[in-house]
Amino acid sequence: MKRKSHSVSARGPEVISVHAAGEDGAYGKVRHIAGGGLMAVQTGGDMRSTVTSEYINKQASTTTAYQAVSLAPGANLSQSDPYGFAANSMLSVRGLGGNEIGQVWEGMPVNDIETYNGYPTYWADGEDIDSVSLTQGSSSITAPVVNASGGQVTTLMRDPSHKMGGLVDYSYGTLNLQRFFGRFDTGDIGNTGLSAYVSFSNGTAKNSLGPGRQMRRHIDFGFKKEFANGDRMKLVGSYVDMNYMYNPNPTLADWQTSGRSYAWNGTFTPGSSDYWRQNRWKWEQIMMSLPSDFTLPGKVKLNVTPYFLYAMQNSPASSTLSSDGNYYGTEPVSVTIPDAQASGGSVRSDYVGVQSVGGFNASLSRQFGVQKVTLGYWYQYSVDDLSMPFSSVDASGNPASAWSLRNVTMSNGQPYLAEKEHTVTQTNALYLQDEISLLNDRLKIVGGIKTLMMSKAGTNGLPGTQYHVGANNFQPLPRVSATYKIDSHNQVFINASTNTLMPIDDTLYNSYSGGAISTQGNPGIKPEYSISEELGYRYQDRIIHASLALFNYNFTNRQVSSLRYVNNVPVYSTINGGGQTSRGVDFEAGLMPFHGFSPYVSVEYLHATIDNNIQVGNDYLPTAGKTAVRSPSFQGSFGLVYDYKNFFGTFSFKYTGSQYSTFMNDEKMPAYKTFNLSLGYRLPSVGFVKHPEIRVAFINLTDEKVLSGIASPQLNAQTTRGIYGTSIDGSSPGYYIAPRFTTAMTVAAGF
CATH class of the missing domain: 2.170.130.10 (TonB-dependent receptor, plug domain)
Structure with missing residues (x-):
């Protein structure tokens, strides 16, 4: 067996894979x-x-x-x-x-x-x-x-292949899954050092929870240029066009009452706000990256990655609207709703977003004996336009387009909007890293600092007291790590790092309901800041690989992702969770193939606690010492892969312990487990058809009827008395429903 080291530069973490003669x-x-x-x-x-x-x-x-x-x-x-x-x-x-x-x-x-x-x-x-x-x-x-x-x-x-060829696969499965994938590789184009590939897929399936269908079309492409001195450029791109159902997130009471039947209504009733066709989301996106490595004079290495992303979305929900009694921000308005009589006032609340992102990340590095110094700069400019117009529906509850019609209008003919936000974010980061190798490369010490500067400038287009908004964050983020190779199989590592996170854009802006502010924008929310430490050990030989890490985190102004609802549209928001301390142990181990079998196991123990009471109005919830949300104390996985000659397959088991969904620990999501299985067989090549294979995947093999996660944690589920005696109303968290049992057969062949 031959070992081959492959180092990945700044585009990703260093990975060393073990290669051998495989099937x-x-x-x-x-x-x-x-x-x-x-x-x-x-x-x-x-x-x-x-x-x-x-x-x-x-x-x-x-x-x-x-x-x-x-x-x-x-x-x-x-x-x-x-x-x-x-x-x-x-x-x-x-x-x-x-x-x-x-x-x-x-x-x-x-x-x-x-x-x-x-x-x-x-x-x-x-x-x-x-x-x-x-x-x-x-x-x-x-x-x-x-x-x-x-x-x-x-x-x-993947990199483009050096040989001309391709791949075709077709999948059919439960929920009437049908998916085609095809890829073509040009191979090396003459002596130019160029190679390329392009792929296309088209997939559809029924919604797993209630009525509706999912649709996804996707294109990947890659162009690679290799130079004689080892320099390289790789243009990678991706395009996606999706139309899919956003299933509702049940409360615990909803789940206990309805189970998997908690879903959008399959039939339309005029005046209703739960029809599935009005909850079908649309997304189109294209993104491109050009990671490149060059050797400059003086043994200086340049790594530069320019990139671009453009996305359009409509994330709607079913709602109701009347012609009178509406407000455009703080201004009372009347609106015109096409087909209002036939639809009974039902409309689709659209949540339209257009995002454009451009930037580059560049670094220079040079080796000075046992020392390697890297100096880099990252810049990004992004624009995010969000609005909430409305689209009419016909007598059957159907909107005319997946994109917003914007045809619910005010008396001046302009679209009636519930939100209108425009945010420009600029990110600047300078980073310096010094890496020293000692004791014949057995000891490696890496120290560095990144100075992160973010600025947000936006406008709220609705009439009201707020127009311009802005927020800034400057954080120096030092870090250090060290690894020591005890021998060829044993290694210890230690690291300490810092991180930060600005509140999301939604927190900047006022939201209005009934002509009054319903959610006060707050540009002054402090960003999250964390300090983390790890101490770990690895063992790696020709038979077994194992890693163990002890970790510790300390947070201030922890930003916890949640959801709020505007005209029934789920809009991401954050909860400032204050201080938090998290400690735990991670472990994973895997065996190299032995008679075709390769087992794998991973476990985690986590103890995460809230450090302080959380303010609500003029009072505080007594949350200090409570367990943090989304923090199961134990979770573990087992995987088994078999691959020998023509037969292959995988089996996996995952257990996740119970986890609190409120900061007050007055509601929790139960523990759950899932099993997955796949079986396959490789057939002999026939003519130009290379290595055809057939495989069948079984997802949620035992059809466990469980919740899979917390979509919207809350401060408290039950009415709670604050430390100063105020009665603080509770809100019910929302959850994700785990997928039902499904199976998918795939037939694949190269050429």
Whole structure:
């Protein structure tokens, strides 16, 4: 068996994979990696889990980056759609929400610029992903992220093949899943050093919870230029067009009463506000990244990644509206509603967003003997336009378009809007890192500092007391790590890092109801700041890989992602959770293939507590000492991969302990477990058809009827007396319903 080191530069974390003579499959050569692709070798100074295409390509063809890393220690995936078509999902890590997880795709940030959440179904098809890495609790200093208190997810795409060829697969399954994927590789184009690929997929399926269908069309492409001196440029792009159902998030009482039948209504009643066709979301997005590495005079290395993203969305909900008694901000207005008599006043509340993001991340590095110095700069300019117009529906409750019609108008002919916000965000970051290797590279010490500067400037277009808004955040973010290689198999590591997170855009703006302010915008909300430490140990040889990490976090102004509802539209918001302390242990281990079998196991113990009482009005809830929300004390996973000659398959089990959904700990989500299975067989090549295979994936194998996560945590569920005697009303948290049992068969072949 031969070991080969492959280092990934600033575009992603360092990953060292073990390569050996593997079986050829429709998706290419199958590398032999611990845990069957669930645990690639790591050498860095932090806890990190990397899942490779060897595992991803044995799952359902619809697998997303979040689903790929869902077995990693500390990872908790909340979703309702088994095929990942719908974007209403969330990955939390060590009890920290999706808004605190930095997302990097081929060197560019892909967190939503308004909410900081990540939506991996937009980024890539599973067939084109080479690896997904989850760094628990920290991020690379060179990473272009502003929200990595909970860690970093790094998605790397495959390189174009050096040989001309391609791949075709087709999937059919439960919920009438039908999906086609095709990819073509040009191979090396003459002696130019150029190669490229382009892929296309089209998938549809019924909604897993109630009426409706999901639709997703996607294109990935990559162009790579390799130079004789080892320099390289890689243009990577992705386009997605989606139309999907956003399923409602039940309260605990709703779940106990209705179970999986808690869904939108399949038939329309005039005057109703729960019809499924009015809750169908639309999203189009294109993004491109150009990660490049160059060698400059004086042995200086330049890494530069320019990038661009443009997205359009309509995230609507069903609602009702009358012609009179309305307010445009603080001004009373009457409105004209087409087909109002036929629809009984039912309308669709649209939530329209247009985002454009452009930026670059560049760094210079040079080796000075045992010392390597890196100096970098990241700049990003983003514009976020949000509005809430209304669209009429016909007598059957159907809107005429997935995009907003904007045809509910005021007397002046202008669209009637419930919200109108325009936000420009500029991000500047300077970073300096010094890496020293001592004792014949056995001891490596890395220290650095990133100075992050963010400014937000916006306008509230509704009449009222607020127009211009703005907020700024300047934070120096030092960090240090050290690794010591005891011998060729044993390594210890330690790190300390700092992170920050600005409140989301929604917190800046006033919201209005009945002509009065219903939610007061507050540009003065303090940003989250965290200090984290890890102490870890790794063992890696030709048989077993294992990692153990003890971690500690201290937060001030913890920003907890939640939801609020405006005209029934779920709008992301944040709750300032004050101070928090989190401590715990992560462990994972995987075996190299033995007679085709590669087992994997991961566990986490977490103790997360709130440090102070939380202010509500002029009083405080007695939350000090309570357990933090979304923080199960124990979770564990087991995976087993089999791959020998023609047969292959995977089995996985995940247990997640109970977790509180309120800061007062007066409501919790029960513990749950899920099982998944996949089985496959590789057929002989026939003519130009290379390595055809067939596989069947079983999702939620035992059809566990459970909740999978907390969509909207609340301060308190029950009416609670504050420490000064005030009666503080409670609000019910909302939850994600776990996907039902589904199965998908995929037939694939290369050419």
